[in-house]
Amino acid sequence: MAARDPVIVGIGLSDYPKAPHLSTLEHHAQALQRALADSGVQKGDIDGFLCAGVSGTSDDAVMAAEYLGIRHRYIDSTMTGGAAFEFHVQHAAAALRDGLCEMVLVSYGSDFLSRMGRTLGTASFGSSRRVSGGAMWEAPYGLPLVGSYAMVAQRHIFEFGTTSEQLAEIAVGVREYAGLNPLAMYRDPLSVDDVLSSRMIADPLHKLDCCVVSDGGGAVLMTTEERARDLPQPGVRVLGAAGGQTHWNISQMGDFTRSAAQQCAPEAFGRAGVTPADIDTIQFYDSFTITVLVMLEDCGFCAKGEGGPFVAEGHLKRGGRLPMNTDGGGLSASHSGMRGIFLLIEAVRQLRGQGGEAQVPNCELALCAGSGGYLSCIGTVILGRG
Amino acid sequence: MEVVRPEAWHKPLPDPDATERPFYEAAARGELRFQQCPACAHRQFYPRALCTACGAAPEWAIASGRGSVYTFTILRQYHAEHFRDELPYVVAMIELEEGVKMFGTLTGCEPEAVRIGLPVEAYAVEVEAGTAIPFWRPA
Numbered sequence: 001m002a003a004r005d006p007v008i009v010g011i012g013l014s015d016y017p018k019a020p021h022l023s024t025l026e027h028h029a030q031a032l033q034r035a036l037a038d039s040g041v042q043k044g045d046i047d048g049f050l051c052a053g054v055s056g057t058s059d060d061a062v063m064a065a066e067y068l069g070i071r072h073r074y075i076d077s078t079m080t081g082g083a084a085f086e087f088h089v090q091h092a093a094a095a096l097r098d099g100l101c102e103m104v105l106v107s108y109g110s111d112f113l114s115r116m117g118r119t120l121g122t123a124s125f126g127s128s129r130r131v132s133g134g135a136m137w138e139a140p141y142g143l144p145l146v147g148s149y150a151m152v153a154q155r156h157i158f159e160f161g162t163t164s165e166q167l168a169e170i171a172v173g174v175r176e177y178a179g180l181n182p183l184a185m186y187r188d189p190l191s192v193d194d195v196l197s198s199r200m201i202a203d204p205l206h207k208l209d210c211c212v213v214s215d216g217g218g219a220v221l222m223t224t225e226e227r228a229r230d231l232p233q234p235g236v237r238v239l240g241a242a243g244g245q246t247h248w249n250i251s252q253m254g255d256f257t258r259s260a261a262q263q264c265a266p267e268a269f270g271r272a273g274v275t276p277a278d279i280d281t282i283q284f285y286d287s288f289t290i291t292v293l294v295m296l297e298d299c300g301f302c303a304k305g306e307g308g309p310f311v312a313e314g315h316l317k318r319g320g321r322l323p324m325n326t327d328g329g330g331l332s333a334s335h336s337g338m339r340g341i342f343l344l345i346e347a348v349r350q351l352r353g354q355g356g357e358a359q360v361p362n363c364e365l366a367l368c369a370g371s372g373g374y375l376s377c378i379g380t381v382i383l384g385r386g
Numbered sequence: 387m388e389v390v391r392p393e394a395w396h397k398p399l400p401d402p403d404a405t406e407r408p409f410y411e412a413a414a415r416g417e418l419r420f421q422q423c424p425a426c427a428h429r430q431f432y433p434r435a436l437c438t439a440c441g442a443a444p445e446w447a448i449a450s451g452r453g454s455v456y457t458f459t460i461l462r463q464y465h466a467e468h469f470r471d472e473l474p475y476v477v478a479m480i481e482l483e484e485g486v487k488m489f490g491t492l493t494g495c496e497p498e499a500v501r502i503g504l505p506v507e508a509y510a511v512e513v514e515a516g517t518a519i520p521f522w523r524p525a
Contacts, residue, residue, distance in 0.1 A: 129398055130399050130400070131398045131399070132400075132401040134432070136406070136432075137400075137489060138489055139397075139398040141477050141489065142468075142475070142477065144466070150459035151457045151458060151459050151479060154502065155456070155457035199462075200460075201462055202463070251479065251489035256456070
């Protein structure tokens with residue numbers, strides 16, 4: 001290990017899944033306070049700041065830096081949707097190696113549920129009647145967010161014979177882990193039949209193929225191996241991080257069954273010097289069941305088109321060889337709009353051996369795969385026990 | 387393609403720039419356009435000020451308006467005004483004979499009858515004077 005290798009030394013989650021007492025910035029603040037307590041890091045030592053925001057306004061990162069009182073030497077407001085945080089880790093790792101900063105904060109907060117209600121996937125966004133840019137080619141036709149993923153699922157079913165039962169297995173497995181997380185939004189056991197008999201939202205996706213809507217925020221503190229040695233928590237090493245983009249608006253997705261993970265996952269594995277077979281747990285962005293299936297294939301855990309049978313064999317479930325979303329995921333625990341930071345935090349918890357009842361045995365390597373937009377931007381991060 | 391003029395259009399309207407505007411104006415005359423690059427022959431939609439393959443300035447080409455369903459969904463829940471009253475309805479990606487894909491509402495059959503591969507044709511809906519957008523129906 002080299003002195004400036006990037007290491008995650010602190011994590012914090014703000015109150016979730018329901019936190020009507022917290023604003024977006026208060027989520028950022030609370031998550032940071034908890035990450036400071038977790039890590040023993042002094043707030044004044046933070047000199048790198050990465051923040052995607054959630055309101056979508058251009059001043060999110062600088063506003064959050066002002067509110068939190070971060071005197072940064074390095075700032076990055078990369079906004080690739082829910083995958084932004086995996087991109088942030090890639091950027092922060094490079095900045096730390098290059099000496100642009102010494103202690104990095106990746107920060108996220110959202111009061112989505114309390115502010116918008118439970119309609120993230122089927123809500124009407126923006127009230128403007130005139131639409132420009134890439135969204136202009138879709139807006140007149142009325143496709144809510146869930147519809148984009150439904151079109152991906154429909155094509156996957158057509159090309160590979162994937163079934164709704166196989167997709168449902170993803171939601172069932174994640175729910176079992178949610179049952180072990182006292183904070184998860186939904187904890188009661190789920191069956192494949194429960195998923196299939198839930199209301200159809202956008203064919204072929206049922207209500208229980210869709211993630212929950214919650215409040216919540218997170219903070220991740222990263223520094224160099226050299227600095228990490230003096231801190232109390234077992235450091236978690238950033239072994240490889242890579243990202244990519246195939247489109248932004250769904251109608252520009254060239255091949256609806258293939259994501260940028262086909263390009264960035266091999267890069268992340270290459271940098272880490274490991275293969276999919278070495279991974280002990282995956283933390284995947286489960287905005288919808290189909291999101292997981294496409295990324296599983298594209299990350300190389302099975303061949304393209306074989307995600308359905310792979311999932312049905314139970315590998316992603318508790319006791320399987322590739323346990324996924326051990327905090328209950330977006331499908332059952334929390335999804336406050338951009339879930340990528342929760343993937344990192346849960347992976348760190350597992351690699352530290354702090355997973356409690358949900359602890360994956362002998363957990364040494366984790367892959368986080370974030371999806372932003374409509375499987376548009378994929379960020380992959382491989383983390384290793386220190 | 388046939389141009390249909392609804393009595394009123396309450397849904398979102400396009401706000402095109404100078405590159406994009408000719409597409410909507412042509413559609414209002416019944417002509418469905420896409421772009422082709424004179425330098426590398428790459429075909430693309432939506433229209434842009436550059437070829438996404440090589441960066442050259444693309445030219446307009448005219449599509450037959452015929453294609454087939456590449457993928458689709460039947461929307462059954464959507465809270466947006468002017469759409470919720472029309473549920474369930476079909477939104478589809480259409481693969482044109484010319485190889486480019488276009489997006490739009492598919493009408494003219496029961497939602498449950500839509501399949502990937504279904505042959506479709508474009509028709510234009512004039513959403514305001516001189517501006518039309520493509521819709522799709524079984525051919």
